[in-house]
Amino acid sequence: MEGWKGDFVVLGIETSCDDTAAAVVESSGRILGESKRTQDQIHAAWGGVVPGLARDAHASAIEEVVKEALEKANVTEDQLDAVAVTMGPGLEICLRVGFHQARDIALNFSKTFVSIHHLEAHVLMVRQADQNVKFPFLVLLVSGGHCQILVARGVGDYLMLGGTLDDSLGEAYDKSARMLGLDVGGGGGAALEALAEKGNPKAIKFGVPMAKRKDCHFSFAGLKTAVRLAIQNAGGDLTNPLNDAQAAADIAASFQHVAIRHLEDRIERAMKLCKEEMGMSDLKHLVVCGGVAANKLRVTTSLQCSPQLGSAQACRFHEWLVPLNPSTDNGVMVAWAAVERLRLGVCEDPTELEVKHVVLSCAHVDVHHRLGPVGL
Missing domain, CATH: 3.30.420.40 (ATPase, nucleotide binding domain)
Incomplete structure (x- = not known):
């Protein structure tokens, strides 16, 4: 046709x-x-x-x-x-x-x-929002069931650089929100994000997942387990949520901080891979999209990734984010x-x-x- x-x-x-x-x-x-x-x-x-x-x-x-x-x-x-x-x-x-x-x-x-x-x-x-965005472009797709980094080479043509090895980020957000006893009627991600704004993102030293892995894959199962242990250490459990509001906020903020660090790390690896090993110097955009991209994570990732990754790479990426x-x-x-x-x-x-x-x-x-x- x-x-x-x-x-x-x-x-x-x-x-x-x-x-x-x-x-x-x-x-x-x-x-x-x-x-x-x-x-x-x-x-x-x-x-x-x-x-x-x-x-x-x-x-x-x-x-x-x-x-x-x-x-x-x-x-x-x-x-x-x-x-x-x-x-x-x-x-x-x-x-x-x-x-x-x-x-x-x-x-x-x-x-x-x-x-x-x-x-x-x-x-x-x-x-749809900006038809000046041309192929190819790099994609970070974070949804309830998926977390992937891809190169969009054309309509119907995608190269996957990495994906989640276990839980998706959306699953980790939702499960952590429920373990903290939050009302998830409006979505676990939104509930956890709101609580995180009241906490100290460095209060709990959660390890960044797969920090030594030299690929573009994701893993959030370990971080989810770390949240459960932190809740138990603070006196809560799955049936009795924390009574300490500040402790709960600190756990939420620390979780979100490390989750974003994990995304930053994988985006940086993907950028370097595209530039140095795949010769894709014509990439101009990093698109962050998907259901989980609708919360503050999308904006925070853009603020933290753009200057850091732009200066670290030979080619500077112009970050274009899908409207909320x-x-x-x-x-x-x-x-x-x-x-x-x-x-x-x-x-x-x-x-x-x-x-x-x-x-x-x-x-x-x-x-x-x-x-x-x-x-x-």
Whole structure:
């Protein structure tokens, strides 16, 4: 299929986890309308996302969310040029809800259908906000289930330099927040961040994970264990949270400080690898994105990494950060990823997609793993 040119309008639908979202976006990047329902309060009492409850909430909200997005955009289904939906990775039973909604619209109104990889949608959002960001660029993607450093070489073409060996940063944030007895109804990351602002980040000497490893991988399981031990040493446990508010704040601040140090270290290694071993001197941007990138971690990392890493490298990276709100799951990123794909002529026939495929990696997205020692 020949790549699309000119102006066109896309509806994007997102139901990969616990956010039901839809948005209508022009190919220029202009957001015509969007709507979203979150499920934080539904899952708060369970200490994590319950797939069955999430699916039911998606099913109850999806039609209204799509209707609201279209109404805000002042666009009807007939006026759409394409419909896009997140097809994975994510919770299968949740992905099915969005897939069925998008498929029905595409078939009933004879619209082009585009399947979207959830993580690629996060990465490409930077180009919706600033289309001057050109490939290739370096990506730090931190979400609830993933922590990766990649080189984005083009739409659907990524080179992974490193990933998490155990827990993701989002998991470490959420688990630490719960161990500290925080209200995670608005998200564990946000709760821990708020508490950390009241603490001393150097009060507890947590070790920086994998400090001697010469690669670009991450590990947060040990840091999570260190938080549990610190809570026990301060007189708390999993059933009886700390009564000492300052001790809890110090633990939160120390955790966040070391987590950021770990990210800094891996970003620096990735920059050096790209420059010195891979000859990628044309990299100009470091993009920090993903759900976890929505909290203060995103901003703090930028402030600490930019001057330090820029002066340490032969090539200076201009740090471009995705705006705060679009860092979380949303329909805009799905619609925009479809714009990028349609410009390359990439789309699918929804009647040829089996529902079981929604949990697999989407077609036309290639993530290549760099093999061999990093050697930094």
